[in-house]
Amino acid sequence: MKSLETKRMILRALSLEDLEEFNRYAKKPHIGPMAGWAPHTSLEESRAILNMMIKENEVWGITVKPSPKIVGTIGLHVRNFHNAVLNQKEVGYVIDDVFWGQGLMVEAVKAVLDYAFFELELTKVLCGHAKNNLQSKRVIEKCGFTPTGIDLRDHFDGTKIEILMYEMTINQYKELTP
Numbered sequence: 001m002k003s004l005e006t007k008r009m010i011l012r013a014l015s016l017e018d019l020e021e022f023n024r025y026a027k028k029p030h031i032g033p034m035a036g037w038a039p040h041t042s043l044e045e046s047r048a049i050l051n052m053m054i055k056e057n058e059v060w061g062i063t064v065k066p067s068p069k070i071v072g073t074i075g076l077h078v079r080n081f082h083n084a085v086l087n088q089k090e091v092g093y094v095i096d097d098v099f100w101g102q103g104l105m106v107e108a109v110k111a112v113l114d115y116a117f118f119e120l121e122l123t124k125v126l127c128g129h130a131k132n133n134l135q136s137k138r139v140i141e142k143c144g145f146t147p148t149g150i151d152l153r154d155h156f157d158g159t160k161i162e163i164l165m166y167e168m169t170i171n172q173y174k175e176l177t178p
């Protein structure tokens with residue numbers, strides 16, 4: 001997949017060499033649950049998930065210059081039939097808590113939106129956060145997404161969870177980035 005560069009980061013393809021860095025934040029108890037997945041319990045579990053992400057080729061590793069090590073991921077996903085038919089994808093992201101609060105994810109999402117609209121020529125990019133995930137809500141607001149409604153999704157603990165959904169169309173994006 002194509003690498004994307006921002007002022008402070010390089011978003012690049014993942015490889016199995018990223019395993020230890022991936023596991024370092026994916027095992028933290030408060031990170032995965034915010035995004036709907038369970039904290040990793042072993043290196044082998046992280047390896048299986050990293051392998052899946054490498055094969056799917058939809059997820060970039062986030063590196064903060066000048067380090068080549070990944071500190072998070074950001075991906076563009078086709079979540080359902082509806083997404084595929086309408087040429088739209090959903091952006092999802094996570095960054096290690098050591099890097100929270102520096103506006104890095106807003107910068108990463110904007111690079112992915114640029115790529116999504118101007119290279120993939122998607123019609124719409126979707127995004128969602130759990131009601132209590134105010135950090136992700138702020139990222140979504142700062143990127144300029146528009147709220148669309150609530151989606152009920154599976155949570156890792158077997159319950160259903162309400163996800164507040166948002167969208168950005170290519171025209172809205174062009175207005176935000178003249």
Ligand SMILES: CC(C)(COP(=O)(O)OP(=O)(O)OC[C@H]1O[C@@H](n2cnc3c(N)ncnc32)[C@H](O)[C@@H]1OP(=O)(O)O)[C@@H](O)C(=O)NCCC(=O)NCCS
Nearest residue numbers: 034035093094095100101102103104105128129135136138
């Ligand atoms: C959501 C997430 C990607 C935000 O990334 P980020 O680069 O820290 O984003 P920002 O720096 O723009 O901060 C967003 C908000 O988080 C809050 N925040 C910042 N640092 C924080 C910290 N150390 N602890 C708690 N909240 C913090 C602030 O309210 C900030 O909003 P503000 O800019 O209006 O003050 C990151 O918190 C994360 O990876 N969380 C775990 C996974 C996750 O929730 N993924 C999204 C699933 S929908």
